[in-house]
Amino acid sequence: MAQEHRFTAEEILDRFAAHWPEAGGRWTVSLMVPLYRLHDLAMARMDAVLRPLGLSTTAFDVLTALRCTPPPHELRPTEIAEALLLSSGGLTKVLHGLARAGLVERPGRGEADRRCRPARLTEAGRALVERAMEQVVATEAALLGRATTPDAAEPLAAGLRRLVAIMEAAAVEEERAR
Numbered sequence: 001m002a003q004e005h006r007f008t009a010e011e012i013l014d015r016f017a018a019h020w021p022e023a024g025g026r027w028t029v030s031l032m033v034p035l036y037r038l039h040d041l042a043m044a045r046m047d048a049v050l051r052p053l054g055l056s057t058t059a060f061d062v063l064t065a066l067r068c069t070p071p072p073h074e075l076r077p078t079e080i081a082e083a084l085l086l087s088s089g090g091l092t093k094v095l096h097g098l099a100r101a102g103l104v105e106r107p108g109r110g111e112a113d114r115r116c117r118p119a120r121l122t123e124a125g126r127a128l129v130e131r132a133m134e135q136v137v138a139t140e141a142a143l144l145g146r147a148t149t150p151d152a153a154e155p156l157a158a159g160l161r162r163l164v165a166i167m168e169a170a171a172v173e174e175e176r177a178r
Contacts, residue, residue, distance in 0.1 A: 055128070059097065062080055063132075067130070067133075105119075
């Protein structure tokens with residue numbers, strides 16, 4: 001099966017310049033188009049690393065969120081959904097799959113609504129997410145190492161963190177205004 005052609009960021013910017021110069025000439029477009037494309041490519045690479053381990057990127061994100069909490073690596077579903085910007089329905093589906101696979105458990109607290117019951121990382125879940133993280137980091141390091149060094153990457157990383165913080169703060173302000 002032939003792989004479909006996806007425009008590179010440079011091709012997209014060239015198309016803007018040629019066919020929509022009043023939009024393509026803006027500095028915001030020249031910054032955001034490569035960031036959007038980078039996101040797409042990074043997610044595709046992560047999916048390729050995680051798929052052989054039986055994980056989707058969303059399942060990996062949930063396991064990572066749990067692993068990043070202190071032992072017993074437990075969060076309420078609402079905390080996970082807020083941290084990962086997932087709908088409650090989408091998270092429920094992922095949590096059911098992770099529980100069936102023995103990667104998380106949902107300890108009972110009486111007959112409480114399952115949405116209130118925490119999700120806790122199991123030993124199998126912890127082992128898998130740690131193995132997956134090692135593979136994701138190794139894949140990213142191999143690719144990024146072709147473009148930069150850790151020292152040279154730090155100013156770029158700091159700038160991106162600033163941009164994300166500003167965009168997150170704007171999203172909070174917009175949500176409050178609604």
